[in-house]
Amino acid sequence: MDDAVAIKRCKAGERDAFRYLVERYQSEALGHARAILADREDALDAVQEAFLDAYQALGRFDAARQFYPWFYTILRNRCFKMLRGHRKNVEVSLDDALILAPSGEVSPEDRLALEHALVGLSPAERELVTLKHLDGLSYDELAERLELPRGTVMSRLFYARKRLREKLGSSLIRKAKDTIHD
Amino acid sequence: MTDINCESVRVAAMALADGEDSPLGREEVQMHLRNCELCRAEIEPMRTMNELWSSHERLRPEANLWPSIYERLGESAPPFSWRVLLLFGAPLFGYKVLLLVFQAPPSLWSKLVPVILAIAVFRYLKANPFKINCELTLRGELSS
Numbered sequence: 001m002d003d004a005v006a007i008k009r010c011k012a013g014e015r016d017a018f019r020y021l022v023e024r025y026q027s028e029a030l031g032h033a034r035a036i037l038a039d040r041e042d043a044l045d046a047v048q049e050a051f052l053d054a055y056q057a058l059g060r061f062d063a064a065r066q067f068y069p070w071f072y073t074i075l076r077n078r079c080f081k082m083l084r085g086h087r088k089n090v091e092v093s094l095d096d097a098l099i100l101a102p103s104g105e106v107s108p109e110d111r112l113a114l115e116h117a118l119v120g121l122s123p124a125e126r127e128l129v130t131l132k133h134l135d136g137l138s139y140d141e142l143a144e145r146l147e148l149p150r151g152t153v154m155s156r157l158f159y160a161r162k163r164l165r166e167k168l169g170s171s172l173i174r175k176a177k178d179t180i181h182d
Numbered sequence: 183m184t185d186i187n188c189e190s191v192r193v194a195a196m197a198l199a200d201g202e203d204s205p206l207g208r209e210e211v212q213m214h215l216r217n218c219e220l221c222r223a224e225i226e227p228m229r230t231m232n233e234l235w236s237s238h239e240r241l242r243p244e245a246n247l248w249p250s251i252y253e254r255l256g257e258s259a260p261p262f263s264w265r266v267l268l269l270f271g272a273p274l275f276g277y278k279v280l281l282l283v284f285q286a287p288p289s290l291w292s293k294l295v296p297v298i299l300a301i302a303v304f305r306y307l308k309a310n311p312f313k314i315n316c317e318l319t320l321r322g323e324l325s326s
Contacts, residue, residue: 018251018255019252022247022248026246026248027242028242030242030243031241031242031243044245047247048250051247052254052255059266097241099240100241101239101240101241101242103237103238106237111238114238133235134235134239134240135240138202139202154193154197154202158196164231165227168231
């Protein structure tokens with residue numbers, strides 16, 4: 001089965017066909033929701049609600065489009081709606097990663113420092129920076145995904161990086177520079 | 183002609199570092215950076231920070247959301263398609279309109295035709311002449 005077949009079957013009233021879409025995209029969606037909300041439990045709730053919203057809206061889905069970018073719009077609306085409701089103080093621990101995957105290349109301390117710096121950004125800044133650097137989206141793709149003009153993406157990305165640099169502090173950047181040059 | 187100031191050069195420099203087009207040309211940006219120490223001090227750590235990301239990946243947490251979503255799908259209605267409504271609704275509506283048109287008594291036509299003509303005039307004028315008259319009357323300009 002592929003996305004188009006699953007969506008067609010969902011529209012015909014086959015609820016089980018929706019399982020394919022949920023199982024295919026749940027991890028990716030959770031990763032994106034965590035990057036916006038910076039909270040594990042809220043991300044889980046947001047993704048569930050977004051899938052239910054998407055199921056309801058499948059009738060309006062344009063088959064010429066890809067499913068995930070369309071679903072992402074629903075997901076981010078859910079996340080920002082949730083953020084308007086409440087605020088939490090986020091604690092990031094070494095062994096339980098929130099946004100960044102643990103990797104052999106980076107020490108847990110460095111990953112944690114970047115996670116802390118990311119959590120210090122606003123949700124919109126965090127979303128933009130992670131879509132750019134972790135998903136590798138181009139400015140045009142970012143503009144389409146976030147429904148913003150390309151020039152706005154360019155300047156917001158600059159200011160988000162500026163804030164991230166301030167949060168990271170010069171020591172980690174110097175360390176990164178040394179690692180790159182070694 | 184584009185205004186060159188430090189802020190626009192910095193934004194453009196980062197766009198160029200990302201391999202993207204920017205409102206300022208590469209040479210223009212490089213020339214400014216050569217002469218502006220403040221901009222170099224701002225841009226250099228940001229470029230280094232960009233390289234820092236290459237060793238990081240997004241976390242994709244394992245999850246099994248389907249059981250709880252499936253449970254709640256039962257509570258919600260199946261996806262609603264406007265196309266289905268249009269497919270059945272439009273012919274029915276058209277049929278009803280045709281029936282009304284052919285069965286309508288002449289008295290109805292005598293009322294409908296002026297209304298249709300009035301709508302056509304409003305569309306042509308792109309304004310409601312009665313509304314304009316009301317405003318003029320309220321301001322006392324029409325009577326004078």
